[in-house]
Amino acid sequence: MTALVITIFISIILLVVGIIVFFKLFYTQVPQNFALIVNDQKVYFSNVVTFPTDKKQLMEILPVQIKTAYLDSNGLFCKEKLLLDIVISYNLCVNFSPESVLMAAKRVGVADVANASAVSKALTPIVTNIVRKLVEQLPLEMLEKDQGKVRKAIIAQLANQLDGYNLEYMNIDKVELTSLDKLEQTNPKLFEQQQEARHMWDVEQKKVLERRLKLIIEQQQDLSRKIKQMIESYQAIIRKKIKFFLNRELLE
Structure with missing residues (x-):
């Protein structure tokens, strides 16, 4: 036992x-x-x-924050061929799917998928290429005043382009004309080109303002004519009614 x-x-x-x-x-x-x-x-x-x-x-798998600046000679051209200083910041994170994990591992390396420096080095060229092409199609006014639409357009075009990463957040931190003083010191040829582009843009802006002013004046004149016609119409109706009542009193 x-x-x-x-x-x-x-x-x-x-x-x-x-x-x-x-x-x-x-x-x-x-x-x-x-x-x-x-x-x-x-x-x-x-x-x-x-x-x-x-x-x-x-x-x-953790999100990484990246900030990319396009400044001075490395700025981006908008639709009017004006050189802009643009700064964007965004968060990237690997998608929780087997395909995305393998793509990110191949692109960046297993040890560096959550390393901002390594991710930026690997993916910034992709982001820059898309942002540059998009900005070239957009006017300065939209880039300055309607950044919500610009962000949505960038996010839409970056979808499925980031080798397993997902763009979780993007913000446009800065959009302004590149300083001509800096260009004159660092890139004289580009400085001359931008001087000419700024001149052409100023001329076009004046034309746009003149067309808008002309349209406003025409709208005001049209409104004045309509008001005048309306007053004359009411006056005619009133005169008819007065005449009708006067005639009825005479008949009585």
């Missing part, structure tokens, strides 16, 4: 040890805000059983 008890006790111990060893060797815990990449092919977001020979990499 004692031998049987000892045997059962040893079996239980071995079973417990076996379970511990199994979990230690085969069971991998995936912390919150992490993804587990197995053999560079499969992605898991929760605890999973793997083989000891598997290649396992934990990727931390």
